[in-house]
Structures are given as C-alpha cells and as structure tokens.
Amino acid sequence: MRGRDEETGEFLDISRSQNRRAALDVLALGEKLVSLTPAQLARLPVPEDLLPHIAEAKRITAHIAHKRQLAFLAKHMRREDDAVLDAIRNALDANSETSRREVATMHRVEDWRERLLKDGDKALGALLDEYPHADRQELRTLVRNAQAEKAKNKPPRAYREIFQVLRTLLLPAALGLEGVNASSDDDLDDAVDTDTDGDENAED
Incomplete structure (x- = not known):
C-alpha cells in the first residue's frame, strides 16, 4: 500500500x-x-x-x-535521466515545426513561380516589394527563358532554376535564418533539416 x-x-x-x-x-x-x-x-x-x-x-x-x-x-x-528524454522530445518538436514551415514555404515558392510565369513584371514587382534583396534581372531573365522553353517544348531548365532561386530567397526568412549564408543549397541544407527528395518532387 x-x-x-x-x-x-x-x-x-x-x-x-x-x-x-x-x-x-x-x-x-x-x-x-x-x-x-x-x-x-x-x-x-x-x-x-x-x-x-x-x-x-x-x-x-x-x-x-x-x-x-x-x-x-x-x-x-x-x-x-528525465532531462535527457525531455531534451530529445523538445528537439523532435522543434524539427517537426521546422518541417511544417518548410513545406508551407515550398508551396509559396511554387505559387510565386506560377505568378511570375503568368503575370511577368507585375508579379516580379510584387515579389520585390516583399523581398527587396531579390535579383530583379536574374529572375526576369529566368522567367523569359522558362516561357521560351515551354513554347518550344524544350527541357525546363530555367523553370527549375526559378524554383531554386525562389527557394533560396524565401526559405531563410520563413525559418528565421536570415543571417545564414544561403547562396547555395548546400549552405541552406546545413542550416535546416531539408528533404532533398521532397524538394525535387515539389518542383516537378
């Protein structure tokens, strides 16, 4: 008892x-x-x-x-110790939240890409209002190339490049990693736990 x-x-x-x-x-x-x-x-x-x-x-x-x-x-x-198990649980919860935010951002990347291809400079202006550090000339060139690829039934290289440029632009801000050097996918993947296969599927 x-x-x-x-x-x-x-x-x-x-x-x-x-x-x-x-x-x-x-x-x-x-x-x-x-x-x-x-x-x-x-x-x-x-x-x-x-x-x-x-x-x-x-x-x-x-x-x-x-x-x-x-x-x-x-x-x-x-x-x-309970503290060890609690630390593991907290880390898992943090990773889950990061994953959810990343998936949401990938959807935003796809939406922006479609807007850029559909509305051109108008959409580009709206994107620059939200992300003023974006490279206007690079994006304008990629959009034009992607539109030309589609018209000529060529491989969508520029279309894929737009996704990567937008991903590098949007993801650090969404995850609170503005200070991280996101000049390449390797830099970004070192900072957050990303699913490469998922990204590739998202852009196809």
Missing part, C-alpha cells in the same frame, strides 16, 4: 498505472527515433550509448523480433 505525505495527503510513490503510462511514453519515443533517418537522428541530443540499440532496431524487420528490440531500446532509455 502506498504511503501519503502527512501534510499534503499526496501519495509518496508512483502508481502502477502511472509507471505503465510512462513506460509506454518512452516506448513511443523510441519508435519515433527508430523511424528517423541517420541525418535526422544526428541532429538530436541522443546519448551515444543508445545509438547501437536504435541501429539494431532499424536493422531488424521481422515483426516479433522488431518489437522485442524496441522494448529493449525502451528499457535502456528509461535508465536515462
């Missing part, structure tokens, strides 16, 4: 149901870690001693064996 604090009347220990909920919460966190790519995992404050157990759970695909390995991982995770 659990004891109570004489002054507050609160229970002094944790109930079995609370223990079970905490264990299931850690198990769910372990499943999230196993589902991440190596690059995503590397951005989290995961203790070194947990990494081999995560890798092993990734390797095992047989259902029962996989569940057993996840339980083994969770057992090791419960030995970590």
Whole structure:
C-alpha cells in the first residue's frame, strides 16, 4: 500500500498505472527515433550509448523480433535521466515545426513561380516589394527563358532554376535564418533539416 505525505495527503510513490503510462511514453519515443533517418537522428541530443540499440532496431524487420528490440531500446532509455528524454522530445518538436514551415514555404515558392510565369513584371514587382534583396534581372531573365522553353517544348531548365532561386530567397526568412549564408543549397541544407527528395518532387 502506498504511503501519503502527512501534510499534503499526496501519495509518496508512483502508481502502477502511472509507471505503465510512462513506460509506454518512452516506448513511443523510441519508435519515433527508430523511424528517423541517420541525418535526422544526428541532429538530436541522443546519448551515444543508445545509438547501437536504435541501429539494431532499424536493422531488424521481422515483426516479433522488431518489437522485442524496441522494448529493449525502451528499457535502456528509461535508465536515462528525465532531462535527457525531455531534451530529445523538445528537439523532435522543434524539427517537426521546422518541417511544417518548410513545406508551407515550398508551396509559396511554387505559387510565386506560377505568378511570375503568368503575370511577368507585375508579379516580379510584387515579389520585390516583399523581398527587396531579390535579383530583379536574374529572375526576369529566368522567367523569359522558362516561357521560351515551354513554347518550344524544350527541357525546363530555367523553370527549375526559378524554383531554386525562389527557394533560396524565401526559405531563410520563413525559418528565421536570415543571417545564414544561403547562396547555395548546400549552405541552406546545413542550416535546416531539408528533404532533398521532397524538394525535387515539389518542383516537378
């Protein structure tokens, strides 16, 4: 039977149901870690001693064996301080928010590209009002080239280049990374966790 604090009347220990909920919460966190790519995992404050157990759970695909390995991982995770697990959860939440903002920005990039191709200088003026540091001449040239490509059924090189230029222009501001050198995709991808395949799909 659990004891109570004489002054507050609160229970002094944790109930079995609370223990079970905490264990299931850690198990769910372990499943999230196993589902991440190596690059995503590397951005989290995961203790070194947990990494081999995560890798092993990734390797095992047989259902029962996989569940057993996840339980083994969770057992090791419960030995970590609560502060360590909270730091992992906070980092995951931050990455999720970053991903949502990035996806929203990719849609804006696509919208701006279509506006530029449809309305030309009018759309370009509106873009420059919002992003005055954009290169007017570069974008105007790319838009004209993209329109010519479409008219002549040529490969959409300029069309793709417009996407990359707009991505470099819009994404740092959306993620609060205006100070980051975003002159190339490599610089930008080093600053945020981007999904290259997703970007390529978005521009096709």
